[in-house]
Amino acid sequence: MSNTHADTVLFVRDTMLPQEEPPSSTVGPVGWAKTNLFSGWANTLLTILSILFVAFLLQRLLPWFIAPTWHADSLSECREIFVGIARHHEGACWGVIRDRWQQLMFGFYPSELYWRPILALLLLLVALGPVLFAHLVPSRVMIFSVIYPFILPWLLWGGTVWVSVVTLAGFAVGYGVYKLALRAVPDGFAVIIAAFGTIIWWLYLTGPIANGLASVLPLALEPVASRQFGGFMLSVTIGVVAIACSLPIGIVLALGRRSDLPLVKWLCVGFIEFIRGVPLITLLFVASVLLNIFLPPGTNFDIILRVMIMTTLFASAYMAEVIRGGLAALPKGQYEGADSLGLDYWQAQRLIIMPQALKISIPGIVSTFIGVFKDTTLVSIIGLLDPLGLATAIRADTDWNGIYWELFLFIGVVFFLFCFSMSRYSMYLERKLQTGHR
Amino acid sequence: MTTLSDPPAESFKLSMLVYDTRYRAITFQIIALIAFLTLVGWLANNTIQNLADLGKEPSFGFMFEPAGYDINQRLIDYSSQSSHLRAAFVGLLNTLLVAVLGCITATIVGVIVGVLRLSGNWLIARLMTVYVEMFRNVPVLMWIVLCMAILIESLPAPSAFRGDDPASTMKLFDSVAITNRGVYVPEPLFARGLGDISVFGAFDISLDLIAILLVLGGSIFVSRRIGKKADATQEATGIRPRTWHIRTGVLLLPVIVLLGLLGFHFGYPELKGFNFAGGTHMRNSLIALWLALSLYTAAFIAEIVRAGILAISSGQSEAAAALGLRSNRIMSLVILPQALRVIIPPLISQYLNLTKNSSLAIAVGYMDITGTLMGITLNQTGRELETVLLGMLVYLAISLSISSVMNLYNNRVKLVER
Numbered sequence: 001m002s003n004t005h006a007d008t009v010l011f012v013r014d015t016m017l018p019q020e021e022p023p024s025s026t027v028g029p030v031g032w033a034k035t036n037l038f039s040g041w042a043n044t045l046l047t048i049l050s051i052l053f054v055a056f057l058l059q060r061l062l063p064w065f066i067a068p069t070w071h072a073d074s075l076s077e078c079r080e081i082f083v084g085i086a087r088h089h090e091g092a093c094w095g096v097i098r099d100r101w102q103q104l105m106f107g108f109y110p111s112e113l114y115w116r117p118i119l120a121l122l123l124l125l126v127a128l129g130p131v132l133f134a135h136l137v138p139s140r141v142m143i144f145s146v147i148y149p150f151i152l153p154w155l156l157w158g159g160t161v162w163v164s165v166v167t168l169a170g171f172a173v174g175y176g177v178y179k180l181a182l183r184a185v186p187d188g189f190a191v192i193i194a195a196f197g198t199i200i201w202w203l204y205l206t207g208p209i210a211n212g213l214a215s216v217l218p219l220a221l222e223p224v225a226s227r228q229f230g231g232f233m234l235s236v237t238i239g240v241v242a243i244a245c246s247l248p249i250g251i252v253l254a255l256g257r258r259s260d261l262p263l264v265k266w267l268c269v270g271f272i273e274f275i276r277g278v279p280l281i282t283l284l285f286v287a288s289v290l291l292n293i294f295l296p297p298g299t300n301f302d303i304i305l306r307v308m309i310m311t312t313l314f315a316s317a318y319m320a321e322v323i324r325g326g327l328a329a330l331p332k333g334q335y336e337g338a339d340s341l342g343l344d345y346w347q348a349q350r351l352i353i354m355p356q357a358l359k360i361s362i363p364g365i366v367s368t369f370i371g372v373f374k375d376t377t378l379v380s381i382i383g384l385l386d387p388l389g390l391a392t393a394i395r396a397d398t399d400w401n402g403i404y405w406e407l408f409l410f411i412g413v414v415f416f417l418f419c420f421s422m423s424r425y426s427m428y429l430e431r432k433l434q435t436g437h438r
Numbered sequence: 439m440t441t442l443s444d445p446p447a448e449s450f451k452l453s454m455l456v457y458d459t460r461y462r463a464i465t466f467q468i469i470a471l472i473a474f475l476t477l478v479g480w481l482a483n484n485t486i487q488n489l490a491d492l493g494k495e496p497s498f499g500f501m502f503e504p505a506g507y508d509i510n511q512r513l514i515d516y517s518s519q520s521s522h523l524r525a526a527f528v529g530l531l532n533t534l535l536v537a538v539l540g541c542i543t544a545t546i547v548g549v550i551v552g553v554l555r556l557s558g559n560w561l562i563a564r565l566m567t568v569y570v571e572m573f574r575n576v577p578v579l580m581w582i583v584l585c586m587a588i589l590i591e592s593l594p595a596p597s598a599f600r601g602d603d604p605a606s607t608m609k610l611f612d613s614v615a616i617t618n619r620g621v622y623v624p625e626p627l628f629a630r631g632l633g634d635i636s637v638f639g640a641f642d643i644s645l646d647l648i649a650i651l652l653v654l655g656g657s658i659f660v661s662r663r664i665g666k667k668a669d670a671t672q673e674a675t676g677i678r679p680r681t682w683h684i685r686t687g688v689l690l691l692p693v694i695v696l697l698g699l700l701g702f703h704f705g706y707p708e709l710k711g712f713n714f715a716g717g718t719h720m721r722n723s724l725i726a727l728w729l730a731l732s733l734y735t736a737a738f739i740a741e742i743v744r745a746g747i748l749a750i751s752s753g754q755s756e757a758a759a760a761l762g763l764r765s766n767r768i769m770s771l772v773i774l775p776q777a778l779r780v781i782i783p784p785l786i787s788q789y790l791n792l793t794k795n796s797s798l799a800i801a802v803g804y805m806d807i808t809g810t811l812m813g814i815t816l817n818q819t820g821r822e823l824e825t826v827l828l829g830m831l832v833y834l835a836i837s838l839s840i841s842s843v844m845n846l847y848n849n850r851v852k853l854v855e856r
Contacts (some may be wrong), residue, residue: 036560043559050561121453186457263467267474277837278830279794285812285829289822293488294481374577381579388579395553395587404587412576412584419575 012359069090074399096400097410107230117233120155149244158221160214166206174198224306230385239373242311245363275317280375283310288382307379315372326361359433366426370419387411482738485572500819507814509805512720522815529810536727537793545733548739555744573737581734581799585726586802596713615707615714622707629701653692661685723804735792746781786844790837
């Protein structure tokens with residue numbers, strides 16, 4: 001039967017046709033534009049409208065942007081420049097940035113001491129190295145990350161180094177007390193006793209000991225008063241301190257909220273919900289007018305420190321909720337596995353639960369960071385000179401009265417760079433830590 | 439044979455409070471309670487001591503004294519002779535006003551941007567990405583201050599409208615005046631109005647408004663009944679009766695008749711002297727705050743909407759396409775109803791954020807509760823403790839009520855899981 005084929009079929013092709021090129025309208029730039037820009041009448045209309053919009057924006061913005069006003073010393077001088085080159089519309093007056101960028105960066109910090117905030121920022125990058133790029137930086141640098149929060153205030157505010165050193169020594173004292181207490185009581189109690197010891201050290205012993213050491217060996221930098229702080233330096237300082245302190249407090253609050261002990265749980269719930277229920281600005285009002293009333297008579301500490309305390313409390317409530325989400329997302333088997341290995345509560349948290357929960361919560365943690373950093377601008381409302389506060393001051397200056405786009409563009413771009421890089425970094429970290437559980 | 443017997447009854451020893459896990463929890467809680475009470479006691483003690491030193495006695499009596507300051511933006515009657523309490527209430531209404539306006543605008547803009555970000559149109563998707571990243575990564579306070587600066591510096595002064603050849607003219611058939619002192623829009627007026635009704639003697643509500651709302655509510659009810667009846671007919675016979683003209687008539691006619699009876703007309707703003715008179719004056723502070731808050735929050739809502747839509751597996755839209763639905767029907771019938779479940783919880787928290795962010799009104803001089811109670815009242819009476827605590831409580835109450843109402847809704851639409 002098979003032979004009939006050759007008889008009935010007149011022609012059989014025994015070679016393949018060469019592949020044809022795809023139609024030119026489906027490949028290359030034309031094809032791309034057809035699928036992505038002009039795939040229907042609605043899309044075409046949208047595309048044309050957007051192109052017109054972008055063209056209009058560029059046509060208006062570009063001449064404004066490339067105005068030769070870099071060397072102008074006041075807004076009226078800018079206007080003279082525009083009259084001189086006979087432009088029919090105004091351009092940007094970049095002189096204000098040249099004139100005031102140092103102020104926007106450092107506030108009224110003495111200019112001969114600019115090296116200190118700059119060094120602090122560089123050291124911050126070093127300190128963040130092992131946290132951000134754990135696989136690239138040797139883990140010994142981590143020690144530096146731990147002591148950095150104590151170097152930062154000394155560099156910025158100046159004064160004697162011994163306050164930072166003795167405060168740092170509080171942790172060593174706490175650890176010593178913990179080891180001693182461990183001989184008498186179990187783990188949890190030892191932690192409580194150690195915390196007590198550390199607090200007593202900080203409250204009652206740090207001042208006298210630091211003073212004593214400073215009188216023996218004064219290792220001091222020139223002190224800078226808080227009212228000279230300002231600009232992005234202030235924002236970054238408040239942001240970094242709030243972020244660094246809120247993470248541990250947030251972890252403790254999150255654990256407390258998930259605790260089996262009803263009293264601990266309700267205290268944590270009450271704190272978190274209260275802080276999350278009120279705007280940050282009310283907490284800053286507390287910092288500026290009320291905190292002194294809550295503290296022992298005669299206590300009067302720095303406004304920046306008070307703001308940092310309230311911002312930290314604010315950030316830690318949000319951080320706690322983010323971490324609680326991470327804890328809740330862990331499968332129950334992880335907790336049971338830890339129990340079955342015979343680990344106690346803290347060991348299980350440290351070795352099994354927290355590393356995974358924190359990993360899950362990274363996007364949330366970073367977005368809380370970004371939020372806190374943006375929220376540092378609110379301090380301008382209680383009179384601190386952050387970039388926005390300075391912008392108000394500059395706009396009130398007779399030289400620059402009536403200027404706004406250039407200033408806010410500059411401030412906005414700097415904020416954007418900070419926040420955008422943070423969010424991109426969190427995406428990178430998420431991808432890197434993705435170990436394929438899903 | 440093993441005999442089962444109860445374990446020997448242990449006598450309670452003090453050391454068991456520390457070493458026995460059954461009792462340890464109690465010990466920990468007692469320590470926590472003592473620490474907490476100590477902290478509270480310490481703070482209260484300090485506060486009492488400090489207030490005594492300052493010669494102030496904590497009391498809320500000052501709330502009933504005359505405020506002595508004026509509030510330019512208000513929804514209810516207020517004069518400088520009114521009490522601080524009423525000033526705070528005016529502020530609270532202003533907070534709620536900007537919060538409601540902002541939430542509505544932010545939702546509309548956010549949903550549009552979020553859906554467009556997923557559009558197949560490359561250019562539109564990129565433009566929306568730029569919008570979202572631009573607003574998300576810059577502090578909201580800067581947007582508020584910038585909006586205010588733009589409104590004040592770039593808009594024409596009322597004097598520019600004067601003269602035979604004015605530099606600027608009113609928009610929309612001479613009905614809207616956009617000036618650097620605010621926007622003047624036509625206000626609804628009633629020639630034969632019903633007057634006001636006083637509620638608890640505290641504030642007045644327009645009877646006209648109540649009448650219009652009642653009639654509108656009745657019309658909507660009737661219209662829905664007609665729709666239900668049409669549905670029933672369609673179920674029974676397979677043919678849907680044409681009802682849209684009746685429904686439109688039912689919705690519009692009674693209201694139009696009522697408006698005619700009440701003598702409804704618009705009061706247009708007019709240039710008188712140095713400023714505009716007549717019409718409703720929307721102050722720059724309100725517009726700047728509203729605009730900035732809604733654009734800022736819309737960027738976050740757009741991301742929430744996008745994430746919600748992406749969370750619906752592509753199988754759903756493919757199945758809908760296989761049934762022959764077109765893309766906008768797929769979106770409205772299949773994707774959105776499911777995506778809403780994912781979208782709503784974070785959306786609630788964005789509404790809360792917007793409400794809390796409205797406290798930044800103080801930066802542009804909009805008199806919300808932060809500006810009245812925690813601003814001028816605090817400065818005039820020197821009652822820091824009472825005003826700030828009261829303000830916090832108000833915000834707490836707003837936050838808790840929004841979240842509880844929305845949680846109720848959330849529970850209703852929640853997917854019933856097996």
